[in-house]
Structures are given as C-alpha cells and as structure tokens.
Amino acid sequence: MIIHTNDRFARHWAACPGRGSAAPASIAPFRFTSRTGLPPPHGFRYKMNTESFPEAIVRARALALHFDDGDTQALNGVDLAIRAGEFVAVVGPSGCGKSSLLNIIGTLEAPTTGEVFFRAQPYSGIRDPSRFRRQHIGFIFQSFNLIPTLCALDNVLVATIGTPGTASEKMARARDLLAKLGLENRLAHFPNKMSGGERQRVAIARALINSPDLILADEPTGSLDSANSAAVLTLLTDIQKERGLTVIMATHDPSVSARADRIVAMRDGQIAPSPEAAP
C-alpha cells in the first residue's frame, strides 16, 4: 500500500459526513490536496470541508493504476471530487490517463491502489459492480460501442435486460428516449446505416435508459465532425441540466471542454494545475 494514514482517515471521514471539519490537524494538509492544485470551490482542499461540499457524488483518493508490465503508470496518485449535478471535463494530452480514470470511476477497472467513493460508499465494498453500473452509471464512448447486429431500439433495450420492469414499459421508455434524441425515425436502423451523430445519440439513449446518476463520457465527440459534436454536446448538456445528472467527460478538444462547468486537467497520470487556475 502506498497510502496509509491518509487513506484510513479519508475512509473514516468519507463514511461519516459532517465530521470532516473535526479531522485532526496533524494529518492535514493531505498529500493530494497539494497535488491537485485546484482552486476552491472545486479543489479537494475545499471539499475537505463537507459542510461546504456536501453533495460530492464521486470522490477519488490517491488512485494509481499500473499495468502488468510495471512500467506503464496510467494513473499516479489522482485525487478528485465531483459534485452531484456537475458537468466536469477531464482534459489532457493523449495517454495522460483520462480513460483510465473514467474506467476506474465506472468500475470497469480496479485501481492498483487508492479508493473511489460513490456517495461515501467505497468501491472496495461493492459486491456486484454490474449492478452498481446498471443502477448508477451510464457510459458513452468515442467509438459508440453499439452492437452492430442490433437495431437502434434494441441497442438501447439491451441495457435493460436483467432490470426490473415489463417488456412493454421498457420499450416505451426506450422509444421515448430515442424520440427525445431526435431518432424517432431511426428505431429500426442498424448502426452501419446511421451517421456518427445518430450512433452517438443511440449510445446516449442507452446510457440514459436505466436512469443513472452519473454519465461517464470518454471522448464522446472524438469521432464526430464539429456540427455533430456541437449537437451531441447540446443534447448532453440539456439532458444533464434537465435530469440533474452528473457528467464526467474526457476530451482533448478545448471547444468541447469549454461546455463544461469545470475543467480538470491531467498530465502523466496526475491532476495538473488547471488552465483556469493558471496565473
């Protein structure tokens, strides 16, 4: 373990909201506090005060992700807190660890060390990550990740298999969502018969079908032209506002990250001083 006292403290602290301010002075400042360099109200230092940051939905603590070869350190001590309802863009050059961070937050990958908390629940305590993903998280990817042999409607419905509800109710939900995303005439279309923008909207519908709390979008506009990018982003931000969703979006496109409430910059597997914070 790389983290000792701080980690245990953070767990304790996270598990007992409201007691954060009573943290012993001896263990502050946190290692990660100094490292994030994020200013209030979005910096972790600020979030330490749970009174003023009560609505954190995701909190990452000292995340490290090393790949098998041992040389690749995709993440190297990442601390991050995301408020519920926030639209956060994670930016940085290719290979800086954006996808790795999103994958860990999405429980698709386990960190080598460190911990993530979802509404103060540590991921290490999640028994059934599939169920957790189904209930709380929607994913959107650069490459859409639709199933080529299923039509738009079925690509959305496939995410409802194994969830409670009747077939007709699920069908109605999927149709509504697709209609809302402007795809009412594309229900029976297969992915290879749709444009990139349409495909990404199907993927958004799939991400939303189980009413998640958090959307993880990994370069969602990376395969789209600027017009489609703008349209998809507008849809995403509209839905985010309407539903009060939290969105974490990885991108390296400044025009895309400009739509976010907050930008978290990464470099070499760490949180870098954000452009906003630059003097």
Next chain:
Amino acid sequence: MNLLSLAFGNIYRRPARAGLTVSAISLGIAAVVALTGIAWGFEASWQKANDARGTDLIVTRIASENAMPSPFRAERVQEALKGYPHVQQVVGLLSEMLSVGEGSPPVFVFGWAYGSYLWDHLKLVDGRWASADTEPVVVIGSLAAELLHKSVGDRLEIEGQQFSVAGVFESPAAIENGAVVMSLTLAQQILDKPGKVNILNVKVDESATPADLAQFKSQVRATLPGFVAITSGELVGKNTVVRISKAMSHATILIAGLVGALVVFNTMLMSINERTREIGILLTVGWQRRTVMQLVFYESVILTLAGGLIGILVGIAITGILEHMEVMRGKIDAVFSPSFLVAVVGLSVLLGIAGGLFPALKAARLRPAQALWHE
C-alpha cells in the same frame, strides 16, 4: 428483445457456422437414434416373436448365449417338465438362419412341433396348413413370400431338400413374418438334428400365478441340472446379438456425446472470441456475469437442441431405410419409445450445457475495460 431473441440473433449472424455445427450434432444424434432404435428393435422383435407364440416360460440350456440357444436332446427334459404342476404343453422349437434358394437373403427357418399351440397365433392368408407332421411342405410368412418371390404351390429348396409352399401366413411378430415355418420333425431331419430342439416352450394353465412360475423355475433348477426356465424377456437378454447391438449403441452414445460437446465447445469458443468486445459492452451497460453466461448457454443449447431434433428425424429415417433393405427386412423392427426420444432431447440439452460451459465461463470472466478494446 430478450435474452432468447438475442441468442437466436447471435446464432443467425453466422448461418454457415451454425449450420455446420447443427449438422455435426444432428449426425451424431442420428447415429445414436438409429443404432439404439435397432438394438432395442432386435430385443423387442425377438421378445415379440416369443411372446406372440403364447409361451409362458422357456426351458433351455444354462450355458447357451447364442441368438438361439444351441440345440439339445429334448425327450428326457420334455417328459420331466410335463409332470410339473400347472403345465399344459411342452413344445419343442428348432430354428436356424438359412439361405433358401439362389440370390435370396438368408431367412429364419423354424421347426415347430406339429399340432402344438405354437401355430395358433398365425393367421393363414393364402393356401393351407400342412396336413401331416411329415408332409414335405412349409408355410411362409407374408414378408418371406415377398422376399423369396414365392407363393402357394411354388417349390423351395432348403438344405438340398425340396419343399412345396402350402400356405402363406401373417404373424404379429416381424421375425416370424420373414420366416419359413415347418414341422419340428421335418426341421430336425433337414438340419440333421434328430430329437433336438433349441428351446422348449412351456404353456401353463390359466390358474397359474406368478408365484407358480417362480416355483416352476426353481424346480427346474433343482431337478434338471444344466437347464434353466426363463421368460422370453430373459432369453432375449442373453442373446449375444442383442447384447452386442446394445453395447454398440452405448458406445455410439458416448462417442456422439463427446464429439457433439466438442463441436459446440469449439463453435461457442470461436463465437465468444469474436464477440469479446460486445461482451465487454454488455458488461459495461450493467449485465450481470451470470446473464452473460446465460446468453452463451442459450446459444449453445439452441444449437444442440436443433441438432438433436433434426438428428432424431434423420435417425428415424435412416432406420426406416435400413429396415427396408432386403438383407435386413423382417429381422429388425426398430423401436423408438417416447421415453427414449425424450432422453435424446435431454442428451442434446446436456451437450449444449457441457460444450457451452467453458465458453460461458470465459465470457463471463472477461474484464470489461480490456474487452472493450478488443478488436
């Protein structure tokens, strides 16, 4: 849109591969169905022939394990048995499979004691019965008439002796329908086995209970060393042909089962590997690992079940063709009991589960982040 329709869709994506897999399985299942049907058919048709004669117990040599027990001198045993309680008739039977005339398939030739109850179950459809024990005539089953191209009045050469066909009969037992029947005396003479029979058929009176039959059996054991009294079913169970064909059918079930499971295993493993990324997507959108396993099992069981059902039809068709081949006619009467067919369907499902197990586990164990980047 549910798991089952998804499974069907996944199979339909690779029609050629699915077709080959189903064909391979259906061939294996067809072999199982045909061989087992024939093995049971052998047993059933022998039993039917014995039962049709109205025989209650058969007395024969203990050591005999041939298709027909080897012949023995009947007189002493026959006399002894006549004195047993409840016994009405003790009738000798001699039989041999012989070539009758040029170019015809071998047929069973039966010698039955003249005037005994053995003849009672035959229905004469043409001609007449023999008028005396030693009259040089035979009667032939309707199928034998067809196979040998003989009818009433024709001559038949058996073991160098000339006989005339006196009548054509029908029997409820296929084996007898394909046979030539003559009096025991004539049969002993042409087969050069004077005084000998393969079995003694014992008919008991109406009042005999199962306990009486059991008593009869133990009495034979006690007083006639070297002989046993058995039911027709037990006699058939000792039949080497029946035993060999059953062993072959068991071997076929084993081999077809192993091959079938391997074929599904291979197909599903290929399919899983091709779909790694897709499974990653399913896991990402929140599918339980067991749902992924279920999907793989559905697919593998759909394949084997289709193979099983087609295999049953093909197997029955193959057996039908075999039964109608000249050399086989009248000798087998394949039996496909409903419980056997249900067992074959069960076997197909089992193949799907066995062959799909490892692919299903492999699919369910994929790590979503890795699977998503799989090409």
